[in-house]
Amino acid sequence: MSEKTENKKTKSKKVKNKKTKIKKVENGQTVNVHYVGTLDDGTEFDSSRSREESISFEVGSGQLIPGFDAALHGMAVGEVKKIKLEPNEAYGQIRSEHVQSVPIQAFPPDFAFQEGAMVQGQNPEGHSVTATIDSVGEESVVLNFNHPLAGKTLNFEIELLGVEEQVLEKK
Numbered sequence: 001m002s003e004k005t006e007n008k009k010t011k012s013k014k015v016k017n018k019k020t021k022i023k024k025v026e027n028g029q030t031v032n033v034h035y036v037g038t039l040d041d042g043t044e045f046d047s048s049r050s051r052e053e054s055i056s057f058e059v060g061s062g063q064l065i066p067g068f069d070a071a072l073h074g075m076a077v078g079e080v081k082k083i084k085l086e087p088n089e090a091y092g093q094i095r096s097e098h099v100q101s102v103p104i105q106a107f108p109p110d111f112a113f114q115e116g117a118m119v120q121g122q123n124p125e126g127h128s129v130t131a132t133i134d135s136v137g138e139e140s141v142v143l144n145f146n147h148p149l150a151g152k153t154l155n156f157e158i159e160l161l162g163v164e165e166q167v168l169e170k171k
Contacts, residue, residue, distance in 0.1 A: 023163055025072045027060030030164040033072070038155045045149065054161055065090045068156060075160045085154045094151040101140045113141060118148075 025031055034054045037046040048054050057063045059072050067089030071081060087093050106121075107113075113136040123129050131143035 023076065025059055025075045025160065025163060027073075028058065030056055030058050031072060031160060032056045032162040032164075034159045034161060035068075036157045040153055040155065045154075056164075065154075067154075068158070071156070071158060072160065075158075077160055077162055080157065080159045082155070082157050085156070087151050087153065090152070090154045091147040091150045094146050098145040099134065099142060100145065101142050103140055104136075104138075107141070119143070 032054050033056075034048045035046075036044060036049055038044050044050075059069060062069075065085070067083065067085035070089075071083045075081060113133060115133050115135060117133050118130055119133060120128060120130050129145060131145045132148060134142040134144045136142075
């Protein structure tokens with residue numbers, strides 16, 4: 001066998017290996033996914049597919065709930081995965097200290113109170129807060145500052161659409 005023929009075979013083999021290598025998701029990579037989130041009763045609470053807009057984020061950065069982020073580890077582009085997340089892997093348990101009674105005078109005089117409605121305001125430090133109206137009394141309103149999905153088991157169907165290549169800059 002000539003050296004020229006041997007080199008061709010080696011080159012061909014290297015190219016083939018590059019094409020068949022499947023990249024698995026790791027921390028620090030930016031991924032692009034589609035997902036559908038449902039409750040155990042089948043109620044859909046969120047879907048990138050319904051919005052026709054996938055999401056991109058850095059895996060391991062804490063941008064998403066822990067269980068969703070962890071489920072991406074080891075996935076390959078094109079893979080679809082179904083996961084079930086218990087509350088501690090998602091928005092946590094309902095915390096009673098996040099349910100507070102607030103005087104009705106804290107709201108505008110013409111405010112239309114409706115149980116189950118979301119309200120926004122500011123905490124004493126001036127940060128924006130969101131709560132759900134649990135109940136309305138004569139002199140006070142009970143507000144629930146827990147995330148609306150706290151205490152719930154969440155189901156997701158995740159499709160990995162892409163992984164951005166990381167380019168390291170030379171210094």
